[in-house]
Amino acid sequence: MKNFFYYSCKxxxxxxxxxxxxxSVAGMISNYSRTAKLPLIGDWTLEARLKSESDKQKPIxxxxxxxxxxxxxGAVFIDARSLDDYNKGHIKGARSLPWLQAEQLVMDVxxxxxxxxxxxxxxxxxxxxxxxxxxLFLENLGFTNVRVLVNGWSVWKExxxxxxxxxxx
Amino acid sequence: xxxxxxxxxSDMNPWIVYIAVSARLIMSGVxxxxxxxxxxxxxxxxEAVFGYQxxxxxxxxxxxIVLPWLELFLGIxxxxxxxxxxxxxxxxxxxxxxxxxxxxxxxRGLDFYCGCxxxxxxxxxxxWIILRDLIFLALxxxxxxxxxxxxxxxxxxLSNY
Numbered sequence: 001m002k003n004f005f006y007y008s009c010k011x012x013x014x015x016x017x018x019x020x021x022x023x024s025v026a027g028m029i030s031n032y033s034r035t036a037k038l039p040l041i042g043d044w045t046l047e048a049r050l051k052s053e054s055d056k057q058k059p060i061x062x063x064x065x066x067x068x069x070x071x072x073x074g075a076v077f078i079d080a081r082s083l084d085d086y087n088k089g090h091i092k093g094a095r096s097l098p099w100l101q102a103e104q105l106v107m108d109v110x111x112x113x114x115x116x117x118x119x120x121x122x123x124x125x126x127x128x129x130x131x132x133x134x135x136l137f138l139e140n141l142g143f144t145n146v147r148v149l150v151n152g153w154s155v156w157k158e159x160x161x162x163x164x165x166x167x168x169x
Numbered sequence: 170x171x172x173x174x175x176x177x178x179s180d181m182n183p184w185i186v187y188i189a190v191s192a193r194l195i196m197s198g199v200x201x202x203x204x205x206x207x208x209x210x211x212x213x214x215x216e217a218v219f220g221y222q223x224x225x226x227x228x229x230x231x232x233x234i235v236l237p238w239l240e241l242f243l244g245i246x247x248x249x250x251x252x253x254x255x256x257x258x259x260x261x262x263x264x265x266x267x268x269x270x271x272x273x274x275x276x277r278g279l280d281f282y283c284g285c286x287x288x289x290x291x292x293x294x295x296x297w298i299i300l301r302d303l304i305f306l307a308l309x310x311x312x313x314x315x316x317x318x319x320x321x322x323x324x325x326x327l328s329n330y
Contacts, residue, residue: 015252027239030208129220
């Protein structure tokens, strides 16, 4: 029986190695034959991720966002997370525009701001894409000064800047 | 008794075989279905892999390119019953890796997308998904155990359950 188990192990690991190799080759070939090829090693830095779809769009640093916030320049902060998350806590004065309902709700949120008002979108987490999507959406609506505060809620809170809760039902 | 001589099917509780065949077909369906959308949208799947915040940046695109094909090949092998020991081991390793990644991110409260069956879905991840994956893992491990310990026809050229 020992022999038998040993051969089973050997056989399965050999087969598995072949399967993985075959999948690698198939993956490479299919990727190579695609029009939009994925580079084998991608650039996942912050700048690259925010710039890939629109050259206009720039991330905003916390220091810069803080300056805009405190200068009374009329900069508008927009929270791209769900209303639930917004109600649990958000940047003080920020407006809620959950990305998933952005199309229905956008008019109520932006009808009081002009196109050149600085708009700063944020969500939470380094990898959160909501704020980026929302920023692109607002740019397409004609806003010319949209910035993304990456991982906004976390960095804002950690910096001890003004926050508030439960402003909307 | 010569152990190389294959045992008869009637020596074994038939349910052991029925469950193995069902597990094989279920898991092949799961893996083939899961691979399709990711193969079609590697860039979106790369975003999902990135969202897990586990792999180093150099490995994200490679994973997004190869993993869906690995799932497809494993699914096809399970469906056809070819190379069963290797395929059963492969899906078990993958299920363990998936559960580990989901569990780790849920435990640290990360906001991430599953990317399990669709590269572009934006539904969040809940503990139910881990439960579902644990069931898939149990089926995978059953197939491994079946091939390693239960399948007494192993040396018969016709045994490919």
